Amino acid sequence: MGATAVVTEMVAAAGLSRRSVKSHKLLCFHVEEEPIGVQLFGSRPKDFEEAAEIVSGLGFAFIDINAGCPVKKVVRNGSGSALLRNIPTLAAIVRAVSSHTSLPVTVKIRTGWSPAEPVPECLPGILADEGAAAIAVHGRYRTDMFSGKVRKSEIERIVRNSPIPVIANGDSENVFVALDLIDSTGAAGLMVGRGALGNPWIFRGLTGKPEDAFPLPGEVVSVIQQQYEMMSEYIPENHLYHILRGQLLHYIKGFRGASELRRKATGVDSMEDLSDILYELEQLLNLERQRSND
Numbered sequence: 001m002g003a004t005a006v007v008t009e010m011v012a013a014a015g016l017s018r019r020s021v022k023s024h025k026l027l028c029f030h031v032e033e034e035p036i037g038v039q040l041f042g043s044r045p046k047d048f049e050e051a052a053e054i055v056s057g058l059g060f061a062f063i064d065i066n067a068g069c070p071v072k073k074v075v076r077n078g079s080g081s082a083l084l085r086n087i088p089t090l091a092a093i094v095r096a097v098s099s100h101t102s103l104p105v106t107v108k109i110r111t112g113w114s115p116a117e118p119v120p121e122c123l124p125g126i127l128a129d130e131g132a133a134a135i136a137v138h139g140r141y142r143t144d145m146f147s148g149k150v151r152k153s154e155i156e157r158i159v160r161n162s163p164i165p166v167i168a169n170g171d172s173e174n175v176f177v178a179l180d181l182i183d184s185t186g187a188a189g190l191m192v193g194r195g196a197l198g199n200p201w202i203f204r205g206l207t208g209k210p211e212d213a214f215p216l217p218g219e220v221v222s223v224i225q226q227q228y229e230m231m232s233e234y235i236p237e238n239h240l241y242h243i244l245r246g247q248l249l250h251y252i253k254g255f256r257g258a259s260e261l262r263r264k265a266t267g268v269d270s271m272e273d274l275s276d277i278l279y280e281l282e283q284l285l286n287l288e289r290q291r292s293n294d
């Protein structure tokens with residue numbers, strides 16, 4: 001759809017270094033996902049050294065270091081956004097990775113731990129000196145978790161202090177909000193998370209004309225079919241429909257009849273069920289389109 005790159009979910013550096021099968025499975029990707037970066041999380045530079053060596057030969061385009069995850073289980077171990085309170089360790093991790101790979105290294109951060117502990121102005125320079133090629137910033141503090149509005153002025157402050165490109169992130173729920181996030185922060189790039197669920201066309205709108213972000217009914221149906229086919233290659237049948245139902249709900253919203261169809265989608269349990277839902281979805285989207293043209 002036009003996205004420049006995608007990133008894996010976070011993979012434990014310690015898991016890779018102790019050869020955990022579960023961690024290694026997360027490194028699996030499809031050629032059509034390229035260029036793809038791998039995101040590592042952890043708290044010990046030594047684990048990152050080994051993890052960087054392991055992932056470097058697998059076809060990834062870059063290695064991203066997670067210094068933004070707010071989840072308790074992660075920060076309790078000094079990983080994710082806890083690294084924002086421990087700049088020497090974060091710097092050592094960036095150094096460990098960049099000295100053990102020839103791939104570009106990026107760092108994903110938040111704006112700080114809390115409003116009382118924003119990231120220091122020198123942080124972008126430190127990350128750059130240790131070998132980082134770019135920084136992605138989710139415009140929230142760890143204490144915000146996912147609530148409140150994205151803090152654009154805080155992203156802008158990091159952009160202003162950074163010698164390397166900054167990618168803005170947070171709350172890009174549609175193409176217009178996303179374009180405003182770039183404009184108001186002066187960021188070099190944009191990262192879209194939740195806004196792409198059920199709406200991959202956001203990337204088409206961002207890289208082309210904004211109106212390209214709004215798909216035709218037939219396009220919605222064919223992308224869901226494509227997603228289903230790709231998912232069925234990776235996910236065993238006993239999990240497939242459970243995960244598919246969650247994905248369908250992201251697509252079925254914002255038009256008349258959506259709530260009734262969502263209810264039906266929560267019962268999808270076979271390919272036939274899916275075909276019925278997609279048939280109905282296309283009808284409803286066509287009706288909605290006619291209404292907006294009238």
Ligand SMILES: Cc1cc2nc3c(=O)[nH]c(=O)nc-3n(C[C@H](O)[C@H](O)[C@H](O)COP(=O)(O)O)c2cc1C
Pocket residue numbers: 008009010039066068069108138169170171172191192193194195
């Ligand atoms: C279910 C879920 C899982 C996430 N997993 C990761 C992750 O593994 N690594 C990461 O850096 N951010 C992760 N994030 C955070 C997103 O990358 C992003 O920073 C955040 O959702 C804000 O951007 P958005 O409003 O565009 O979604 C996750 C977010 C959600 C909702």
